[in-house]
Amino acid sequence: MPRRRIAAKRAVLSDPKFKSELLSKFINSIMKNGKKAVAEKIVYGALERLDARLKSKQSTKAAAGESGLEREEDGSVGGGHVGSQHLSVDALLVVFDDALENIRPSVEVRARRVGGSTYQIPVEVRPSRRTALAMRWLKIAAAQRNEKTMAQRLAAEILDAYDNKGIAVKKREDTHRMAKANQAFAHFRWG
Secondary structure: OOOOOOOOOOOOOOOOOOOOHHHHHHHHHHOOOOOHHHHHHHHHHHHHHHHHHHHHHHHHHHHHOOOOOOOOOOOOOOHHHOOOOOOOHHHHHHHHHHHHHHHOOOEEEEEEEEOOEEEEEEEEOOHHHHHHHHHHHHHHHHHOOOOOOHHHHHHHHHHHHHOOOOHHHHHHHHHHHHHHHOHHHHHHOOO
């Protein structure tokens, strides 16, 4: 706890291309040594590759007679874009947001010392921390992949997370499994 005052939350400016605050936060998490232009190039390149992959996936599904992406109620992602050159900006942001949502953990374990023993206690995760953990896990999972460039790795990991598979989703499942295994110690939460 701070002695003087609680630090104010800084407002994050939305990114210039997609006008999304969430994407801007992700670009900031990718950034190293203050090189924002490099981070933007990586993220925007990943989104372009993601657009191309989803486009090819849609065209193969359309050829097979299936519908495109799941979200069609607002018309931004559905099969109506098969004939167009690119997916809409909203569609890419929906895919990115769904991928992050598939990575976000709802519970995690925290170590707490009770009577000389250390217990792993499951606690709910705050919404801001959920997003931060999802972005961190996505970045780390993408870095562990075998593709040539970081943009290719990131695009592949976002697509895997969108399909509910991949390294980042496995990390979330492991965290939930650990919390479930230590559910017996939940009564130690408020000591």
